[in-house]
Amino acid sequence: MPKQLSKHISPVLARRRQTERLAVHPAEPSDGPLTAEELQLAVRNHSMPLEALRNDVTPPGLHYLLDHFDIPAIDGNSWHLRIGGAVERSLELNLRALSRAPSISVPVTLECAGNGRSLLKPRPLSQPWTLEGVGTAVWTGVPLAYLLAQAGVDDDAVEVAFTGADAGIQGGVRQQYARSLPVDQALRPDVVLAYRMNGTQLPPQHGFPLRLVVPGWYGMASVKWLSSIKVLSKPFAGFQQSVAYRYQQDADDPGTPVSWMKVRALMVPPGVPDFFTRQRIMPAGPVMLSGRAWSGHGRVTRVDVGIDGTWLPAQVAQPPAPFAWSAWSLPWVADPGDHELSCRATDATGATQPLDQVWNYQGMGNNAVQRIKVTVE
Secondary structure, three states: HHHHHHHHHHHHHHHHHHHHHHHOOOOOOEEEOOOOHHHHHHHHOOOOOOHHHOOOOOOOOOOOOOOOOOHHHHHHOOOEEEEEEOOOOOEEEEEHHHHHHOOEEEEEEEEEEOOOOOHOOEOOOOOOOOOOOOEEEEEEEEHHHHHHHHHHHHHOEEEEEEEEEEEEOOOEEEEEEEEEEEEEOOOOOOEEEEEEEEEEOOHHHHHOEEEEEEEOOOOHHHHOEEEEEEEEOOEEEHHHOOOEEOOOOOOOOOOOOEEEEEOOEOOOOOEEEOOOOOOEEEEEEEEEEEEEEEEOOEEEEEEEEEEOOOOEOOOOOOOOOOOEEEEEEEEEEOOOEEEEEEEEEOOOOOEEOOOOOOOOOOOOOOOOOHHHHHHHO
């Protein structure tokens, strides 16, 4: 390469490197108070109140919500879904055509990949989740595999890319939110293009008129406000795939992609809360501790409940579907005083939640055990 050309390329590459370093977090992780930007994200998005763990199915208004950009205004009457790329025939479908196609209803637990991020030390700067970035809904729609079969996927296809109508800028990159799945994942029978949530029309904030739902994967894979599906013969290199949602040790680490949900259990906080501190207060005597547990790697086989450091096995119920959470419960006789309660799940692969979270740069896949301090009167 000529020297005069390399002099001009080097600054370009340096600027690109800087953009990628700041792509997900506008600054290095922080130990300080929440920033104005984090508070703005926290107001716009919302978590599921932990008392909603009592419900088998989470109402849409309580289900966790994370929207990267503005909620797009879409007229369902004029909306169309385009399917193309490495296929034998391109398709264009409206809501009426989709409603006439074969449908399935799948109970699915979705969790944000950054759930628990604000508890890390130092704290990666993004949506400041504590533990409540989760919810379970029944999603009704057309199996993705059915539509791909209608289109005819080429033999050299490797991935399927999904693009939403929501648009904005992240890391200096103007984009529509887009993600991809490997072809074998896209052809799973339980991956659904959903137009109903819990039996009613998909709400605007959850992706009306159509969204992808990928059971077992963290929520970033379930693209909302779908506008197009493209079958690819080369891996997808979009921002939300190649820069965001990576397990990294630092800003220079290319990392590995986030995909399947890790095992986790959560407890319904017992007693009543102090309004400001959320400290739990409860009377002495018998109480049933309960909650939910889930994993993207197989059924939860065990939940242990910690009471002041002593672990006891809970009763775990059968889940309603392979990728929906399981209910668990344990009776406890609460003695007066201050106590720490915790819960820890193990799945069919033998994976168990860590007692202390392993840090990563983007704050992804956090599944350390939940700890609740209670005062028994």
